[in-house]
Amino acid sequence: VKRVRKRHFQSARENGVPIVGLTSYDALSAAIFDEAGIDFLLVGDSAGQVVLGYDSTVPVTVEELIPLTRAVANAARRAFVIADMPFGSYELGPDQALQTAFRFMKETGAQAVKLEGGVRSAEQIRRIVSAGIPVMAHIGFTPQSEHQIGGHVVQGRGENADAVLADAKAVEDAGAFAVVLEMMPSDVAKRVTESVSIPTISVGAGPHTNGQLMVWTDFAGLQGGRYARFVKKYADLRTLLGDAVRTFRADVESGAYPAPEHEYE
Numbered sequence: 696v697k698r699v700r701k702r703h704f705q706s707a708r709e710n711g712v713p714i715v716g717l718t719s720y721d722a723l724s725a726a727i728f729d730e731a732g733i734d735f736l737l738v739g740d741s742a743g744q745v746v747l748g749y750d751s752t753v754p755v756t757v758e759e760l761i762p763l764t765r766a767v768a769n770a771a772r773r774a775f776v777i778a779d780m781p782f783g784s785y786e787l788g789p790d791q792a793l794q795t796a797f798r799f800m801k802e803t804g805a806q807a808v809k810l811e812g813g814v815r816s817a818e819q820i821r822r823i824v825s826a827g828i829p830v831m832a833h834i835g836f837t838p839q840s841e842h843q844i845g846g847h848v849v850q851g852r853g854e855n856a857d858a859v860l861a862d863a864k865a866v867e868d869a870g871a872f873a874v875v876l877e878m879m880p881s882d883v884a885k886r887v888t889e890s891v892s893i894p895t896i897s898v899g900a901g902p903h904t905n906g907q908l909m910v911w912t913d914f915a916g917l918q919g920g921r922y923a924r925f926v927k928k929y930a931d932l933r934t935l936l937g938d939a940v941r942t943f944r945a946d947v948e949s950g951a952y953p954a955p956e957h958e959y960e
């Protein structure tokens with residue numbers, strides 16, 4: 696299999712071929728998505744909620760993400776693997792950002808890193824890229840600053856669209872190879888996509904971008920509770936697994952499991 700490389704993102708944009716990504720946090724899901732032809736796997740700090748049981752991405756550390764990122768990189772044969780830099784691991788400045796990026800590159804096998812912020816993170820992006828590490832930027836709603844933003848709020852509405860456009864320009868100028876646009880009106884994402892030349896990847900930013908990304912446990916219906924408007928459940932794994940557990944219990948109670956074919960002589 697031919698590995699997806701950084702240049703694939705730019706040529707996909709230029710050829711009008713959508714780029715499709717999912718998050719992953721473990722070897723098994725990574726192998727399944729890789730074999731099914733996903734272009735990139737983001738080992739997101741959404742692992743905070745999905746894997747680690749936190750209620751936000753704020754507490755997530757580099758130490759927690761490194762083994763998860765390594766597991767995904769070990770399993771991926773074709774997909775481009777991107778390591779998400781957690782809150783507190785790059786904001787102090789370009790030196791801290793590059794140190795963190797080095798750790799992910801040297802200790803995990805990821806091919807790129809991602810960090811949040813536009814104008815405010817441009818110097819960090821520039822420094823990491825100049826050291827030879829591809830950076831995916833992330834603007835619009837940035838979950839690591841949810842306490843500053845005041846919750847999960849759609850960004851770029853009305854006159855705030857200009858700030859989103861300035862963020863997009865800043866990350867492009869700093870050398871990001873692609874930019875995630877999270878939770879913004881579709882027409883703003885369209886303007887961003889038209890105003891930059893790097894690929895834009897939508898997470899709740901509508902159809903007028905160069906690609907789409909979803910948190911895999913949302914995409915597969917594994918999570919409980921309320922889903923964001925932009926999520927489409929492509930499977931209902933939560934119901935499937937819940938039913939399987941209930942059947943297992945019932946089988947053990949009735950003696951249907953284990954049956955003779957499950958026993959050793």
Ligand code: KIV
Pocket residue numbers: 718737738739740741742779833875877898908909910
């Ligand atoms: O951590 C994550 O899953 C992300 C994507 C939703 C963009 O950053």
Ligand code: NA
Pocket residue numbers: 739740741752779838
């Ligand atoms: Na993230």
